[in-house]
Amino acid sequence: MPSPLVTTDWLQDNLDNEHLVLIDASMANVIGKEPIVYDRPMFIPGSYRIDLEGTLCDTGASQVHAFPTEEQFTAEVRRLGITPESLVVLYDNQGIYSAPRAWWILRAMGLKQVFVLDGGLPQWLAEGRAIDPAPVADAATHGSVVGKFDRSLVRDSAYVFQNLEDKRVMVIDARSQARFLAQAPEPRPGVRGGHIPHSLNLPFTEVLEGYRFKSASQLASTFAQLAPSLQPGNGHQLVFSCGSGITACIILLAAELAGYTQLSLYDGSWADWGSNESLPVA
Numbered sequence: 107m108p109s110p111l112v113t114t115d116w117l118q119d120n121l122d123n124e125h126l127v128l129i130d131a132s133m134a135n136v137i138g139k140e141p142i143v144y145d146r147p148m149f150i151p152g153s154y155r156i157d158l159e160g161t162l163c164d165t166g167a168s169q170v171h172a173f174p175t176e177e178q179f180t181a182e183v184r185r186l187g188i189t190p191e192s193l194v195v196l197y198d199n200q201g202i203y204s205a206p207r208a209w210w211i212l213r214a215m216g217l218k219q220v221f222v223l224d225g226g227l228p229q230w231l232a233e234g235r236a237i238d239p240a241p242v243a244d245a246a247t248h249g250s251v252v253g254k255f256d257r258s259l260v261r262d263s264a265y266v267f268q269n270l271e272d273k274r275v276m277v278i279d280a281r282s283q284a285r286f287l288a289q290a291p292e293p294r295p296g297v298r299g300g301h302i303p304h305s306l307n308l309p310f311t312e313v314l315e316g317y318r319f320k321s322a323s324q325l326a327s328t329f330a331q332l333a334p335s336l337q338p339g340n341g342h343q344l345v346f347s348c349g350s351g352i353t354a355c356i357i358l359l360a361a362e363l364a365g366y367t368q369l370s371l372y373d374g375s376w377a378d379w380g381s382n383e384s385l386p387v388a
Contacts, residue, residue, distance in 0.1 A: 131208035179253035187245025197223035201317030
């Protein structure tokens, strides 16, 4: 399975796979798109739930959403019964929204066999597949994974600031064009309008088609249009940003699908940068 995505057909065929750990990573608050609202809870059969704003968020940090500590991560994946042999598939109830954030957390903490369900719950429902009214409780057997944080995959404002003039480091912002250009207000108080100097704008909605990602060739074309020099294999380090580190992971995953490497997330994103008066704004 070389792709970071799995299809609904693949998941249907593998629901009984003993190595599958299926996780709903939906978030309560959806920003940047019209949220899909459900009249009752619905889960793909066999799903666990994780809380990206609680158990997988360092709530002691100053930023809005912060990567979990290694200890938090280890406790959560062990609760879910995850082992090095597990095939972890993540999805959310918006199609593609918060599952890529969970995917990058698991990847950055050392898990290799981690995938996102393309289209998520909406695609699953659109195809008339079975659902459950509640998630599965904790796994019967605790997992054995220990989180080991690869800090090269997650950047902070100091790293971004130090590399503002380095043309080999490109920051790509997933917010809407209106927010990027300070033509629309930021949803969080105390955060300035605008963007990180020299950063590029790729609203996360532009890498999606319906509930799913666009094809790899379409995504490659989308990224190539951002800057003439932005081509896979040319040595660029791509740092992805958004409002608070959630939707940035959507375009990060899209970049991997398009063939890019050397990818990282600016976890604090604009909520961090825009609220720090010492940092420059364009």
